[in-house]
Amino acid sequence: MxxxxxxxxLKKNYGDKEVLKDINAEIEKGxxxxxxxxxxxxxxxxxxxxNLLEKPTSGQVLFEGTELTDLKSDDLDKxxxxxxxxxxxxxxxxxxxxxxxxxxAPMKVKGMADGEATALAHKLLKKVGLDEFADHTPTSLSGGxxxxxxxxxxxxxxxxxxxxDEPTSALDPEMVGExxxxxxxxxxxxxxxxxxxxxxxxxxxxxxxxxxMADGYLQEKGSPDExxxxxxxxxxxxxxxxxxxx
Amino acid sequence: xxxxxxIFSVLLLLVSAVVTGALATGPAATVxxxxxKNVKKVASGTVLKKIKKSGKLxxxxxxxxxxxxxxxxxxxxxxxxxxxxxxxxxxxxxxxxKCEIKNMDFDSLLVxxxxxxxxxxxxGMTPTAERKKSIDFSKIYYAEKNDYFVINKADxxxxxxxxxxxxxxxxxxxxxLQYTVMKxxxxxxxxxxxxxxxxxxxxxxxxxxxxxxxxxxxxxxTYAMNDSNLALVKxxxxxxxxxNAVGVAKGQKDLVAAINKTIDKCQDKDxxxxxxxxxxxxDMKTATKKSNxxxxxxxxxxxxxxxxxxxxxxxxxxxxxxxGVIFALMRLSSNKLLHAIAVCYIEFLxxxxxxxxxxxxxxxxxxxxxNLPALVAGIIAIGLNSGAYVAEDxxxxxxxxxxxxxxxxRSLGLSQAMTYRYVIFPQxxxxxxxxxxxxxxxxxxxSSLVSTIGVGELMYQTGLVQTATYRGVMPLFxxxxxxxxxxxxxxRLLNFLERKMNLSSxxx
Numbered sequence: 001m002x003x004x005x006x007x008x009x010l011k012k013n014y015g016d017k018e019v020l021k022d023i024n025a026e027i028e029k030g031x032x033x034x035x036x037x038x039x040x041x042x043x044x045x046x047x048x049x050x051n052l053l054e055k056p057t058s059g060q061v062l063f064e065g066t067e068l069t070d071l072k073s074d075d076l077d078k079x080x081x082x083x084x085x086x087x088x089x090x091x092x093x094x095x096x097x098x099x100x101x102x103x104x105a106p107m108k109v110k111g112m113a114d115g116e117a118t119a120l121a122h123k124l125l126k127k128v129g130l131d132e133f134a135d136h137t138p139t140s141l142s143g144g145x146x147x148x149x150x151x152x153x154x155x156x157x158x159x160x161x162x163x164x165d166e167p168t169s170a171l172d173p174e175m176v177g178e179x180x181x182x183x184x185x186x187x188x189x190x191x192x193x194x195x196x197x198x199x200x201x202x203x204x205x206x207x208x209x210x211x212x213m214a215d216g217y218l219q220e221k222g223s224p225d226e227x228x229x230x231x232x233x234x235x236x237x238x239x240x241x242x243x244x245x246x
Numbered sequence: 247x248x249x250x251x252x253i254f255s256v257l258l259l260l261v262s263a264v265v266t267g268a269l270a271t272g273p274a275a276t277v278x279x280x281x282x283k284n285v286k287k288v289a290s291g292t293v294l295k296k297i298k299k300s301g302k303l304x305x306x307x308x309x310x311x312x313x314x315x316x317x318x319x320x321x322x323x324x325x326x327x328x329x330x331x332x333x334x335x336x337x338x339x340x341x342x343x344k345c346e347i348k349n350m351d352f353d354s355l356l357v358x359x360x361x362x363x364x365x366x367x368x369x370g371m372t373p374t375a376e377r378k379k380s381i382d383f384s385k386i387y388y389a390e391k392n393d394y395f396v397i398n399k400a401d402x403x404x405x406x407x408x409x410x411x412x413x414x415x416x417x418x419x420x421x422x423l424q425y426t427v428m429k430x431x432x433x434x435x436x437x438x439x440x441x442x443x444x445x446x447x448x449x450x451x452x453x454x455x456x457x458x459x460x461x462x463x464x465x466x467x468t469y470a471m472n473d474s475n476l477a478l479v480k481x482x483x484x485x486x487x488x489x490n491a492v493g494v495a496k497g498q499k500d501l502v503a504a505i506n507k508t509i510d511k512c513q514d515k516d517x518x519x520x521x522x523x524x525x526x527x528x529d530m531k532t533a534t535k536k537s538n539x540x541x542x543x544x545x546x547x548x549x550x551x552x553x554x555x556x557x558x559x560x561x562x563x564x565x566x567x568x569x570g571v572i573f574a575l576m577r578l579s580s581n582k583l584l585h586a587i588a589v590c591y592i593e594f595l596x597x598x599x600x601x602x603x604x605x606x607x608x609x610x611x612x613x614x615x616x617n618l619p620a621l622v623a624g625i626i627a628i629g630l631n632s633g634a635y636v637a638e639d640x641x642x643x644x645x646x647x648x649x650x651x652x653x654x655x656r657s658l659g660l661s662q663a664m665t666y667r668y669v670i671f672p673q674x675x676x677x678x679x680x681x682x683x684x685x686x687x688x689x690x691x692x693s694s695l696v697s698t699i700g701v702g703e704l705m706y707q708t709g710l711v712q713t714a715t716y717r718g719v720m721p722l723f724x725x726x727x728x729x730x731x732x733x734x735x736x737x738r739l740l741n742f743l744e745r746k747m748n749l750s751s752x753x754x
Contacts, residue, residue, distance in 0.1 A: 018497070053657060058690060074661070080656065080657055085653075085657035087654060090650055091653065091654035093668075104669075153658070154658070163657075194320035
């Protein structure tokens with residue numbers, strides 16, 4: 001069995017509103033999956049159900065065969081370590097500097113020694129090209145830089161999967177590139193990734209699979225070429241036509 | 247959430263322990279009080295021997311009733327003075343012993359006498375049938391024959407007899423005989439206003455809020471003697487004054503006889519009117535002399551008051567902080583029961599007056615826990631009240647931290663407790679701090695409310711100084727300044743700490 005995450009009949013309601021209606025999907029190890037679709041189609045909710053930041057209304061999420069929805073909070077915390085997440089709004093901790101942001105989880109969760117954590121943090125900062133900002137406060141960095149720190153912070157837990165929730169949506173256009181480059185480098189290194197994005201060009205370039213989501217369903221799954229060039233569902237055709245017009 | 251449940255169960259245990267403890271000590275205290283009546287009771291005819299043997303007469307009194315018994319400031323030290331003290335000295339002198347004064351709450355005098363802690367009670371005590379059940383009394387040594395309306399001297403032409411007060415506003419001390427007399431036998435249309443303190447009544451008189459103030463003879467005469475702006479009109483309202491007697495433990499015939507002898511002697515010589523009352527008046531008057539009512543002489547009062555105010559403030563702040571954190575977490579908890587308890591607590595304490603809470607704790611819990619000191623009751627009440635406000639400050643501070651911070655932390659695998667500790671609290675604290683600062687300052691000022699249950703804090707001491715100096719406004723002004731300096735310094739300190747924390751976070 002090669003799939004690292006399996007989703008079965010996932011449903012999520014907010015009150016009366018059905019956001020996710022019946023999602024079934026598998027994520028294979030080492031694959032890069034981008035989730036595209038119109039705003040409000042449930043992409044982010046879907047992603048957040050994968051590490052249970054949102055509790056599914058029904059259905060199953062399995063990580064390496066373990067059912068997440070049944071887990072006690074301690075065990076869930078352990079599994080979350082294996083799933084790094086990057087948010088639209090970075091969510092760096094403003095009460096810590098860049099280095100401390102990265103060191104927090106390895107030290108507190110894994111009990112890593114300070115020296116080791118510092119070395120790890122510097123290594124990751126170098127990887128995202130920001131080592132010189134180690135002792136800056138997050139708020140003194142640009143959006144793009146903050147997002148790269150957030151990626152480094154997630155990587156510090158050595159996750160098996162990285163989840164990206166619209167990582168470039170809150171950025172000024174000139175900063176989108178640097179973040180996408182960082183993500184692309186990560187993809188090349190063989191990391192399993194699920195990326196919710198509106199950057200179609202990027203999705204096409206980086207993905208092994210593209211999932212098109214609309215109205216609470218995964219309408220279409222396939223290679224970038226299949227989904228972008230030969231969409232089968234009307235919903236996808238419609239969406240892509242609008243994107244290309246713009 | 248598990249931890250919260252643990253915390254809560256510990257709390258429940260504590261509460262039930264306190265309650266059962268209180269219930270247990272309630273009857274136990276009664277038993278011990280009863281046993282003190284039966285077992286420790288002073289044996290017949292032993293007190294006089296004990297007095298002679300020890301060479302001193304221990305007089306119990308409650309020194310808060312000028313001119314009968316009150317305190318005078320002599321070079322910054324308290325001295326007990328007044329009519330009853332003069333009588334005590336006379337009795338001691340006739341017995342050939344020294345006189346020692348023990349000042350305590352009026353309510354505690356009976357028990358103290360029964361348990362032999364004091365030899366006699368000379369504290370303006372009326373020999374009621376109720377009291378006679380547990381102790382004996384001497385003959386009446388002084389009975390106030392009349393009540394007097396105290397008026398402004400300027401109104402002397404206007405008020406000459408009791409009937410002149412028809413339809414007028416007259417003040418009296420709440421709960422006093424005079425108050426009862428007016429309520430029962432007052433003139434038609436007479437408006438009776440009660441205030442707790444004579445000094446406040448007289449301030450009201452001078453500022454025109456009352457047309458007259460009805461006082462007992464002694465009080466009226468001493469105040470009139472000390473203040474040239476006041477005049478007296480004898481009241482002809484019906485009154486049923488019983489007079490004051492010396493209280494003695496049961497079965498001490500020899501001592502009672504000795505005391506009665508002294509009383510007879512004093513009355514024969516008319517010492518009360520000729521010597522004791524003038525002496526008391528003089529002691530009160532020394533306070534009103536320009537040189538003696540200077541506020542610097544009463545520094546020790548204000549210092550004591552300030553000490554108590556700070557003790558109350560600091561203790562209540564600590565209680566408030568602990569309760570505040572607990573109830574904030576309970577309110578934020580996903581456990582519905584904990585949440586409901588916290589909401590009820592917070593809403594109830596914020597929705598009822600603090601003054602009522604203080605009195606409720608003092609008198610209400612005082613029924614369960616005997617000998618609950620007013621200071622402790624006050625601290626508990628203010629602490630409980632503060633807890634509700636602090637809980638809301640903390641809750642809103644925590645809620646002000648972006649939800650994204652929690653999500654980011656949890657996604658890294660940190661537990662909820664860790665999330666709060668390393669990410670939420672440090673950020674929330676900066677929002678909580680200014681609100682907490684406000685709460686501390688409010689609490690400092692609110693501590694003045696416990697003066698109502700007789701805690702000797704700043705406001706209470708101000709009352710004492712007002713009574714002692716006959717000056718109403720000056721002590722208030724000084725107290726106001728002290729409070730202001732206190733809260734101003736506190737504000738500076740809080741701001742300083744706030745800046746320091748902001749600096750450290752922006753540097754980090």
